[in-house]
Amino acid sequence: MPNTNAAERLEIIRNRIERARKRFGPPADTVTLVAVSKTFSAEEIEPFLEEGQKVFGENRVQEAKSKWPGLRERYGGIELHLIGPLQSNKAREAVELFDVIQSVDRDKIAKALRSEMDRAGVERRCFVQVNIGGEDQKAGVPVNEAISFVERCRTEYKLEVVGLMCIPPEDQPAGPYFAHLAELAREAGLAQLSMGMSGDYETAIGMGATHVRIGSALFGTRPKP
Numbered sequence: 001m002p003n004t005n006a007a008e009r010l011e012i013i014r015n016r017i018e019r020a021r022k023r024f025g026p027p028a029d030t031v032t033l034v035a036v037s038k039t040f041s042a043e044e045i046e047p048f049l050e051e052g053q054k055v056f057g058e059n060r061v062q063e064a065k066s067k068w069p070g071l072r073e074r075y076g077g078i079e080l081h082l083i084g085p086l087q088s089n090k091a092r093e094a095v096e097l098f099d100v101i102q103s104v105d106r107d108k109i110a111k112a113l114r115s116e117m118d119r120a121g122v123e124r125r126c127f128v129q130v131n132i133g134g135e136d137q138k139a140g141v142p143v144n145e146a147i148s149f150v151e152r153c154r155t156e157y158k159l160e161v162v163g164l165m166c167i168p169p170e171d172q173p174a175g176p177y178f179a180h181l182a183e184l185a186r187e188a189g190l191a192q193l194s195m196g197m198s199g200d201y202e203t204a205i206g207m208g209a210t211h212v213r214i215g216s217a218l219f220g221t222r223p224k225p
């Protein structure tokens with residue numbers, strides 16, 4: 001992908017984010033664009049790094065391991081977010097590879113992250129993922145357990161929980177789900193909200209998103225899994 005393409009797409013998305021942020025009130029002070037680079041190669045990611053994009057999201061530990069250590073050697077200031085489900089046996093690698101873990105959704109994972117962060121002598125910011133649509137197949141803590149789980153993450157596992165994350169059901173308007181997540185975050189006293197993808201990030205910003213996770217609108221369509 002030529003550089004101009006990455007530059008143009010980044011500019012379009014950044015402008016739309018800024019416009020959405022200003023259109024709705026009260027907007028978040030800043031909205032962080034998390035560029036979701038899953039399935040794209042290091043070579044395809046590089047033009048975005050060249051254009052100054054620093055925050056990226058990956059959904060699989062193994063895939064991130066194959067791309068990001070090399071990219072980090074060549075580009076400074078990268079912030080990598082894990083946005084996909086985490087197995088506890090991958091917690092060590094996740095703590096090594098990622099700066100932010102957005103998919104904390106059960107005690108076993110919270111506990112594994114705590115012990116791996118202690119072992120490595122580091123802290124990683126976390127989001128608690130909420131299964132906001134109550135879908136059987138989706139990851140995330142159930143809505144009615146979200147606040148107590150956030151509390152346990154803070155007090156029992158001493159995680160630095162900064163916000164909530166969700167992926168709403170695909171076949172329905174996302175707005176009400178985003179609003180619900182924002183309400184849960186307020187109740188839990190959390191300032192950050194990771195919600196909104198290529199198709200609905202402006203809606204999410206209207207509901208208070210502080211992080212939007214955008215893949216295909218930046219990198220192009222992915223092959224279906």
Ligand SMILES: *Cc1c(COP(=O)(O)O)cnc(C)c1O
Pocket residue numbers: 036038059083084167197198199213214215216217
């Ligand atoms: C793939 C993915 C995205 C990006 O989706 P697009 O529709 O391509 O923008 C965002 N969040 C999560 C959790 C993902 O897995």
